[in-house]
Amino acid sequence: MHRRPPSQPLCFRPTPARANVYRTLVLVIALAFGAATAQAPRSVDALTVAAASDPVLVRLGSTRERVSFVLQRFEIAVRGVASSQGTPFEAALYEQLYGFLPTFLDQRATELVLIAQARSRGIAVEEQEIDAIIERVKENVGGEAAFERTLTNAGFGDETQLRSVVRETELVKRALAAIRAGIVVGPDEVTIAYHAQRLRFTTPAEACSRHILVDDEEHARDLLAALAAGADFGDVARAHSTDSGSAVRGGELGCLRQGLTVPEFDEATFGAEIGALLGPVETRFGHHLIQVYEIRPARVLALDAVRADLELELLEERADITLAAIVAASGVQVFPQFIPPLKDEIDAAAGI
Incomplete structure (x- = not known):
């Protein structure tokens, strides 16, 4: 159960984790559809789990994502994990990962910021692009019938929901690419970083x-x-x-x-x-x-041997800083204190 300590404010600004920003959505598409044979029991009904009220968990501008929506997305992510491991989606796995829901919430908030960034930059995902991705998924799982089974096993209500996730995933990826494209790391900066970390490149x-x-x-x-x-x-x-x-x-x-x-x-x-x-x-x-x-x-790797990797590291560090600043300035808020506790009734309601 996730309880808010007395000293905790009513809302939080999420901490972006660039390496995980779109991992969940990518897992949903790339992994959840990689094991079409995994058997899934009845879904954990997010609307039932949310109890009588359905409070907002993430807010960005006019966008509100409530408990029911976030839990549905979280279930899809958990099913993606189960699929990637070749195991059925079961209550035990859901319970094991439920404690990561606050982190998932932070990631979701960052995704919303990146989606807004993409749209503000005029970045779009055309319907034809989504069609092509869906067709590749269908081919990978073995045709239309297998696709429908996989869609259900992955926790999607229908293809429309999958298309929405695909669109968001592409927008997030393209927004991150645009942020990275605006960052320049000069050769002198790489040289300075190399000499500052010389011990790191030394083999005793x-x-x-x-x-x-x-x-x-x-x-x-x-x-x-x-x-x-x-x-x-x-x-x-x-x-x-x-x-x-x-x-x-x-x-x-x-x-x-x-x-x-x-x-x-x-x-x-x-x-x-x-x-x-x-x-x-x-x-x-x-x-x-x-x-x-x-x-x-003792051997020291030459600068030329590590230049590309070091330049990429510096770029990633600056992308992290830039993304953190974008998220902080966006006004996005998360409300983890409204995450419902995991109760036995959840399993009973879901039949798992």
């Missing part, structure tokens, strides 16, 4: 080694003498090392980054000559005989 040095671990120093020295006399390192490790994980591999540890092992072992391996026998080196684990067969120096 690595030492590739094998070792033999024993409990006491005298035993370690005896084994060192045997190795110096020509005994095979792998054979000695398999026969004597108490590190069972590496012993079966002839003492092989692989290539480990500097700072990953205990200080004594780290210092010994990174200061060693290639091929030399080291030890005994005492650590809290015991006494080690070590042989380093390769040292890989």
